[in-house]
Amino acid sequence: MxxxxxxxxxxxxxxxxxxxxxxxxxxxxxxxxxxxxxxxxxxxxxxxxxxxxxxxxxxxxxxxxxxxxxxxxxxxxxxxxxxxxxxxxxxxxxxxxxxxxxxxxxxxxxxxxxxxxxxxxxxxxxxxxxxxxxxxxxxxxxxxxxxxxYTSETSALRETVIACDWAWDLEKRKNVIRWIEYLSGQIRQVKSMGSAAADLASLAEGKIDAYIHSGLKPWDVAAAGIIIPKADGIITLPNGSTWSPFDSDILASNGILNKKMLELI
Ligand SMILES: [Mg+2]
Structure with missing residues:
Protein backbone atom coordinates (compact mmCIF):
# COMPACT_ATOMS: atom_id res chain seq x y z
CA MET A 1 0.00 0.00 0.00
CA TYR A 150 -14.23 22.26 15.87
CA THR A 151 -13.27 22.17 19.52
CA SER A 152 -15.06 24.57 21.90
CA GLU A 153 -14.19 28.22 22.37
CA THR A 154 -14.30 28.08 26.16
CA SER A 155 -11.52 30.18 27.62
CA ALA A 156 -12.52 30.77 31.26
CA LEU A 157 -11.70 28.01 33.72
CA ARG A 158 -14.95 28.66 35.58
CA GLU A 159 -16.87 27.65 32.44
CA THR A 160 -14.69 24.64 31.68
CA VAL A 161 -16.12 21.12 31.51
CA ILE A 162 -13.53 18.38 31.48
CA ALA A 163 -13.66 14.60 31.35
CA CYS A 164 -11.28 12.07 32.80
CA ASP A 165 -11.28 8.32 33.06
CA TRP A 166 -9.88 5.54 35.17
CA ALA A 167 -7.08 3.23 34.04
CA TRP A 168 -7.08 -0.51 34.58
CA ASP A 169 -3.72 0.15 36.27
CA LEU A 170 -4.79 1.13 39.79
CA GLU A 171 -1.56 3.05 40.49
CA LYS A 172 -2.14 5.26 37.42
CA ARG A 173 -5.55 6.23 38.81
CA LYS A 174 -3.75 8.18 41.52
CA ASN A 175 -2.31 10.55 38.87
CA VAL A 176 -5.82 11.39 37.70
CA ILE A 177 -7.00 11.92 41.29
CA ARG A 178 -4.08 14.33 41.84
CA TRP A 179 -4.77 16.32 38.65
CA ILE A 180 -8.49 16.50 39.40
CA GLU A 181 -7.70 17.72 42.90
CA TYR A 182 -5.76 20.67 41.43
CA LEU A 183 -8.39 21.41 38.79
CA SER A 184 -11.68 20.75 40.55
CA GLY A 185 -11.65 23.93 42.64
CA GLN A 186 -11.42 26.10 39.51
CA ILE A 187 -13.57 24.52 36.84
CA ARG A 188 -17.27 24.01 36.23
CA GLN A 189 -17.50 20.22 36.02
CA VAL A 190 -15.58 16.95 35.80
CA LYS A 191 -17.20 14.08 33.92
CA SER A 192 -16.18 10.46 33.55
CA MET A 193 -18.04 9.01 30.60
CA GLY A 194 -16.20 5.74 30.12
CA SER A 195 -14.89 5.59 26.56
CA ALA A 196 -11.63 7.46 25.92
CA ALA A 197 -12.06 7.35 22.13
CA ALA A 198 -15.69 8.55 22.20
CA ASP A 199 -14.88 11.18 24.82
CA LEU A 200 -11.89 12.53 22.88
CA ALA A 201 -14.14 12.65 19.80
CA SER A 202 -16.67 14.67 21.80
CA LEU A 203 -13.83 17.05 22.71
CA ALA A 204 -13.09 17.47 18.99
CA GLU A 205 -16.78 18.28 18.53
CA GLY A 206 -16.80 20.92 21.29
CA LYS A 207 -19.02 19.02 23.73
CA ILE A 208 -16.38 19.05 26.44
CA ASP A 209 -13.41 21.41 26.77
CA ALA A 210 -10.64 19.11 27.94
CA TYR A 211 -9.82 15.48 28.69
CA ILE A 212 -7.23 14.10 31.05
CA HIS A 213 -6.11 10.52 31.61
CA SER A 214 -3.24 8.39 32.85
CA GLY A 215 -2.81 4.79 31.73
CA LEU A 216 -4.04 4.95 28.15
CA LYS A 217 -2.95 2.59 25.38
CA PRO A 218 -2.23 3.53 21.76
CA TRP A 219 -5.48 1.95 20.55
CA ASP A 220 -7.51 4.23 22.86
CA VAL A 221 -6.02 7.44 21.48
CA ALA A 222 -4.31 7.02 18.10
CA ALA A 223 -7.39 7.98 16.03
CA ALA A 224 -8.17 10.93 18.31
CA GLY A 225 -4.52 11.91 17.95
CA ILE A 226 -5.25 13.25 14.46
CA ILE A 227 -8.95 14.13 14.89
CA ILE A 228 -8.37 16.57 17.79
CA PRO A 229 -5.52 18.65 16.28
CA LYS A 230 -7.38 18.92 12.98
CA ALA A 231 -10.41 20.22 14.92
CA ASP A 232 -8.15 22.98 16.38
CA GLY A 233 -7.50 21.19 19.67
CA ILE A 234 -4.16 20.55 21.33
CA ILE A 235 -2.78 17.37 22.86
CA THR A 236 0.20 17.39 25.19
CA LEU A 237 1.42 15.35 28.11
CA PRO A 238 0.08 16.62 31.45
CA ASN A 239 3.58 18.05 32.10
CA GLY A 240 3.44 20.03 28.85
CA SER A 241 5.82 17.87 26.79
CA THR A 242 5.15 16.56 23.31
CA TRP A 243 2.59 13.76 23.20
CA SER A 244 2.58 10.57 21.12
CA PRO A 245 -0.09 7.84 21.00
CA PHE A 246 2.42 5.53 22.69
CA ASP A 247 2.38 7.73 25.83
CA SER A 248 0.09 6.59 28.61
CA ASP A 249 -0.80 10.08 29.87
CA ILE A 250 -2.71 12.75 28.03
CA LEU A 251 -3.97 16.30 28.40
CA ALA A 252 -6.19 17.12 25.46
CA SER A 253 -8.00 20.43 25.26
CA ASN A 254 -9.65 22.94 23.00
CA GLY A 255 -6.30 24.64 22.48
CA ILE A 256 -7.20 27.79 24.39
CA LEU A 257 -7.21 26.07 27.78
CA ASN A 258 -4.02 24.03 27.43
CA LYS A 259 -1.75 26.64 29.04
CA LYS A 260 -4.11 27.49 31.90
CA MET A 261 -4.59 23.82 32.75
CA LEU A 262 -0.86 23.11 32.62
CA GLU A 263 -0.28 25.90 35.14
CA LEU A 264 -2.70 24.24 37.56
CA ILE A 265 -1.48 20.67 37.31
MG1 LIG B 1 -11.40 -2.12 24.05
Whole structure:
Protein backbone atom coordinates (compact mmCIF):
# COMPACT_ATOMS: atom_id res chain seq x y z
CA MET A 1 0.00 0.00 0.00
CA UNK A 2 1.19 3.49 -0.76
CA UNK A 3 -0.43 5.38 2.11
CA UNK A 4 -0.22 8.79 0.45
CA UNK A 5 -1.90 8.22 -2.88
CA UNK A 6 -4.47 5.78 -1.59
CA UNK A 7 -5.49 7.54 1.57
CA UNK A 8 -8.86 8.81 0.35
CA UNK A 9 -9.85 5.34 -0.82
CA UNK A 10 -8.52 3.85 2.40
CA UNK A 11 -10.65 6.26 4.41
CA UNK A 12 -13.76 5.23 2.48
CA UNK A 13 -12.89 1.59 3.09
CA UNK A 14 -12.43 2.19 6.83
CA UNK A 15 -15.72 4.10 6.96
CA UNK A 16 -17.66 1.14 5.56
CA UNK A 17 -15.77 -1.33 7.69
CA UNK A 18 -16.19 0.49 11.01
CA UNK A 19 -19.95 0.79 10.40
CA UNK A 20 -20.20 -2.95 9.80
CA UNK A 21 -18.24 -3.54 13.00
CA UNK A 22 -20.66 -1.18 14.73
CA UNK A 23 -23.56 -3.39 13.64
CA UNK A 24 -21.91 -6.41 15.25
CA UNK A 25 -21.56 -4.48 18.53
CA UNK A 26 -25.13 -3.23 18.31
CA UNK A 27 -26.44 -6.78 17.90
CA UNK A 28 -24.56 -7.90 20.99
CA UNK A 29 -25.65 -4.80 22.90
CA UNK A 30 -29.33 -5.45 22.31
CA UNK A 31 -29.03 -9.18 22.98
CA UNK A 32 -28.66 -10.68 26.42
CA UNK A 33 -25.54 -12.41 25.23
CA UNK A 34 -22.70 -10.28 26.60
CA UNK A 35 -20.34 -12.77 28.19
CA UNK A 36 -17.50 -11.31 30.27
CA UNK A 37 -14.04 -12.80 30.33
CA UNK A 38 -11.89 -11.64 33.21
CA UNK A 39 -8.40 -10.30 32.53
CA UNK A 40 -5.67 -9.20 34.96
CA UNK A 41 -6.72 -7.02 37.92
CA UNK A 42 -10.08 -5.33 37.48
CA UNK A 43 -9.93 -5.57 33.66
CA UNK A 44 -12.15 -7.78 31.51
CA UNK A 45 -13.16 -8.33 27.91
CA UNK A 46 -16.19 -9.79 26.14
CA UNK A 47 -16.84 -12.00 23.14
CA UNK A 48 -17.94 -8.90 21.27
CA UNK A 49 -14.52 -7.23 21.72
CA UNK A 50 -12.82 -10.33 20.37
CA UNK A 51 -15.19 -10.91 17.48
CA UNK A 52 -14.92 -7.32 16.24
CA UNK A 53 -11.13 -7.37 16.63
CA UNK A 54 -10.92 -10.50 14.46
CA UNK A 55 -13.41 -9.10 11.95
CA UNK A 56 -11.50 -5.84 11.49
CA UNK A 57 -8.09 -7.46 11.23
CA UNK A 58 -9.19 -10.06 8.67
CA UNK A 59 -10.96 -7.50 6.45
CA UNK A 60 -8.04 -5.07 6.54
CA UNK A 61 -5.48 -7.81 5.99
CA UNK A 62 -7.29 -9.20 2.96
CA UNK A 63 -7.40 -5.76 1.34
CA UNK A 64 -4.00 -4.43 2.45
CA UNK A 65 -1.63 -7.37 2.53
CA UNK A 66 1.30 -5.42 3.96
CA UNK A 67 -0.62 -4.35 7.07
CA UNK A 68 0.73 -4.56 10.59
CA UNK A 69 -1.52 -4.50 13.62
CA UNK A 70 -1.57 -3.20 17.16
CA UNK A 71 -5.00 -4.03 18.55
CA UNK A 72 -6.30 -4.21 22.09
CA UNK A 73 -7.19 -7.87 21.88
CA UNK A 74 -3.97 -9.09 20.24
CA UNK A 75 -1.27 -6.65 21.40
CA UNK A 76 1.98 -8.13 22.70
CA UNK A 77 2.88 -7.22 26.27
CA UNK A 78 5.64 -4.88 25.13
CA UNK A 79 4.58 -3.08 21.97
CA UNK A 80 6.91 -0.06 22.29
CA UNK A 81 9.07 -1.29 19.38
CA UNK A 82 6.05 -1.00 17.06
CA UNK A 83 5.93 2.80 17.26
CA UNK A 84 7.94 3.29 14.03
CA UNK A 85 6.31 0.44 12.07
CA UNK A 86 5.08 0.94 8.51
CA UNK A 87 1.35 0.60 7.78
CA UNK A 88 0.44 0.01 11.41
CA UNK A 89 -3.28 -0.31 12.12
CA UNK A 90 -3.95 0.67 15.71
CA UNK A 91 -7.37 -0.62 16.69
CA UNK A 92 -9.67 -0.68 19.67
CA UNK A 93 -12.57 -2.90 18.58
CA UNK A 94 -14.66 -1.78 21.54
CA UNK A 95 -13.66 1.15 23.71
CA UNK A 96 -15.86 1.48 26.76
CA UNK A 97 -16.39 -2.22 27.48
CA UNK A 98 -17.75 -1.51 30.96
CA UNK A 99 -20.42 0.80 29.50
CA UNK A 100 -21.19 -1.77 26.82
CA UNK A 101 -21.56 -4.64 29.27
CA UNK A 102 -23.75 -2.53 31.58
CA UNK A 103 -25.97 -1.39 28.71
CA UNK A 104 -24.75 2.19 28.77
CA UNK A 105 -24.71 3.59 25.22
CA UNK A 106 -21.37 5.46 25.33
CA UNK A 107 -18.93 3.05 23.66
CA UNK A 108 -16.99 3.27 20.42
CA UNK A 109 -14.68 1.69 17.88
CA UNK A 110 -11.36 3.37 17.14
CA UNK A 111 -9.23 2.72 14.06
CA UNK A 112 -6.04 4.60 13.23
CA UNK A 113 -3.46 4.04 10.56
CA UNK A 114 0.07 5.00 11.55
CA UNK A 115 3.05 5.03 9.24
CA UNK A 116 6.54 5.23 10.77
CA UNK A 117 5.25 6.94 13.89
CA UNK A 118 2.93 9.40 12.15
CA UNK A 119 -0.87 9.12 12.43
CA UNK A 120 -2.14 9.40 8.86
CA UNK A 121 -5.76 8.34 9.33
CA UNK A 122 -8.13 8.37 12.29
CA UNK A 123 -11.70 7.10 12.47
CA UNK A 124 -13.90 6.78 15.56
CA UNK A 125 -17.42 5.40 15.43
CA UNK A 126 -20.09 5.55 18.14
CA UNK A 127 -22.56 2.89 16.94
CA UNK A 128 -25.61 3.70 19.04
CA UNK A 129 -25.54 7.34 17.98
CA UNK A 130 -24.37 6.56 14.44
CA UNK A 131 -21.61 9.15 14.83
CA UNK A 132 -18.58 8.80 12.58
CA UNK A 133 -15.58 11.03 13.32
CA UNK A 134 -12.78 11.23 10.77
CA UNK A 135 -9.55 13.01 9.93
CA UNK A 136 -6.66 12.22 7.65
CA UNK A 137 -3.29 13.54 6.60
CA UNK A 138 -3.30 16.01 3.68
CA UNK A 139 -6.94 16.91 4.24
CA UNK A 140 -7.88 19.98 6.22
CA UNK A 141 -10.19 19.58 9.20
CA UNK A 142 -11.97 16.89 11.16
CA UNK A 143 -15.43 15.68 10.33
CA UNK A 144 -18.45 14.24 12.09
CA UNK A 145 -20.75 12.50 9.63
CA UNK A 146 -19.11 14.53 6.83
CA UNK A 147 -19.61 17.87 8.58
CA UNK A 148 -16.61 19.88 9.74
CA UNK A 149 -16.19 20.01 13.52
CA TYR A 150 -14.23 22.26 15.87
CA THR A 151 -13.27 22.17 19.52
CA SER A 152 -15.06 24.57 21.90
CA GLU A 153 -14.19 28.22 22.37
CA THR A 154 -14.30 28.08 26.16
CA SER A 155 -11.52 30.18 27.62
CA ALA A 156 -12.52 30.77 31.26
CA LEU A 157 -11.70 28.01 33.72
CA ARG A 158 -14.95 28.66 35.58
CA GLU A 159 -16.87 27.65 32.44
CA THR A 160 -14.69 24.64 31.68
CA VAL A 161 -16.12 21.12 31.51
CA ILE A 162 -13.53 18.38 31.48
CA ALA A 163 -13.66 14.60 31.35
CA CYS A 164 -11.28 12.07 32.80
CA ASP A 165 -11.28 8.32 33.06
CA TRP A 166 -9.88 5.54 35.17
CA ALA A 167 -7.08 3.23 34.04
CA TRP A 168 -7.08 -0.51 34.58
CA ASP A 169 -3.72 0.15 36.27
CA LEU A 170 -4.79 1.13 39.79
CA GLU A 171 -1.56 3.05 40.49
CA LYS A 172 -2.14 5.26 37.42
CA ARG A 173 -5.55 6.23 38.81
CA LYS A 174 -3.75 8.18 41.52
CA ASN A 175 -2.31 10.55 38.87
CA VAL A 176 -5.82 11.39 37.70
CA ILE A 177 -7.00 11.92 41.29
CA ARG A 178 -4.08 14.33 41.84
CA TRP A 179 -4.77 16.32 38.65
CA ILE A 180 -8.49 16.50 39.40
CA GLU A 181 -7.70 17.72 42.90
CA TYR A 182 -5.76 20.67 41.43
CA LEU A 183 -8.39 21.41 38.79
CA SER A 184 -11.68 20.75 40.55
CA GLY A 185 -11.65 23.93 42.64
CA GLN A 186 -11.42 26.10 39.51
CA ILE A 187 -13.57 24.52 36.84
CA ARG A 188 -17.27 24.01 36.23
CA GLN A 189 -17.50 20.22 36.02
CA VAL A 190 -15.58 16.95 35.80
CA LYS A 191 -17.20 14.08 33.92
CA SER A 192 -16.18 10.46 33.55
CA MET A 193 -18.04 9.01 30.60
CA GLY A 194 -16.20 5.74 30.12
CA SER A 195 -14.89 5.59 26.56
CA ALA A 196 -11.63 7.46 25.92
CA ALA A 197 -12.06 7.35 22.13
CA ALA A 198 -15.69 8.55 22.20
CA ASP A 199 -14.88 11.18 24.82
CA LEU A 200 -11.89 12.53 22.88
CA ALA A 201 -14.14 12.65 19.80
CA SER A 202 -16.67 14.67 21.80
CA LEU A 203 -13.83 17.05 22.71
CA ALA A 204 -13.09 17.47 18.99
CA GLU A 205 -16.78 18.28 18.53
CA GLY A 206 -16.80 20.92 21.29
CA LYS A 207 -19.02 19.02 23.73
CA ILE A 208 -16.38 19.05 26.44
CA ASP A 209 -13.41 21.41 26.77
CA ALA A 210 -10.64 19.11 27.94
CA TYR A 211 -9.82 15.48 28.69
CA ILE A 212 -7.23 14.10 31.05
CA HIS A 213 -6.11 10.52 31.61
CA SER A 214 -3.24 8.39 32.85
CA GLY A 215 -2.81 4.79 31.73
CA LEU A 216 -4.04 4.95 28.15
CA LYS A 217 -2.95 2.59 25.38
CA PRO A 218 -2.23 3.53 21.76
CA TRP A 219 -5.48 1.95 20.55
CA ASP A 220 -7.51 4.23 22.86
CA VAL A 221 -6.02 7.44 21.48
CA ALA A 222 -4.31 7.02 18.10
CA ALA A 223 -7.39 7.98 16.03
CA ALA A 224 -8.17 10.93 18.31
CA GLY A 225 -4.52 11.91 17.95
CA ILE A 226 -5.25 13.25 14.46
CA ILE A 227 -8.95 14.13 14.89
CA ILE A 228 -8.37 16.57 17.79
CA PRO A 229 -5.52 18.65 16.28
CA LYS A 230 -7.38 18.92 12.98
CA ALA A 231 -10.41 20.22 14.92
CA ASP A 232 -8.15 22.98 16.38
CA GLY A 233 -7.50 21.19 19.67
CA ILE A 234 -4.16 20.55 21.33
CA ILE A 235 -2.78 17.37 22.86
CA THR A 236 0.20 17.39 25.19
CA LEU A 237 1.42 15.35 28.11
CA PRO A 238 0.08 16.62 31.45
CA ASN A 239 3.58 18.05 32.10
CA GLY A 240 3.44 20.03 28.85
CA SER A 241 5.82 17.87 26.79
CA THR A 242 5.15 16.56 23.31
CA TRP A 243 2.59 13.76 23.20
CA SER A 244 2.58 10.57 21.12
CA PRO A 245 -0.09 7.84 21.00
CA PHE A 246 2.42 5.53 22.69
CA ASP A 247 2.38 7.73 25.83
CA SER A 248 0.09 6.59 28.61
CA ASP A 249 -0.80 10.08 29.87
CA ILE A 250 -2.71 12.75 28.03
CA LEU A 251 -3.97 16.30 28.40
CA ALA A 252 -6.19 17.12 25.46
CA SER A 253 -8.00 20.43 25.26
CA ASN A 254 -9.65 22.94 23.00
CA GLY A 255 -6.30 24.64 22.48
CA ILE A 256 -7.20 27.79 24.39
CA LEU A 257 -7.21 26.07 27.78
CA ASN A 258 -4.02 24.03 27.43
CA LYS A 259 -1.75 26.64 29.04
CA LYS A 260 -4.11 27.49 31.90
CA MET A 261 -4.59 23.82 32.75
CA LEU A 262 -0.86 23.11 32.62
CA GLU A 263 -0.28 25.90 35.14
CA LEU A 264 -2.70 24.24 37.56
CA ILE A 265 -1.48 20.67 37.31
MG1 LIG B 1 -11.40 -2.12 24.05
Missing amino acids: DPKTNLVITQQFVRRLIKKAGKILKNYFYSDNIIRKEKAGVDFTTEADQEVDKFLQSKIKSRYVKSNFLTEETAPKDYSSLSDTENLWVIDPLDGTINFSRKHPNFSISIALMHKGEIILGTIYVPLEDKLYEAMKNREGSYLNNKRI
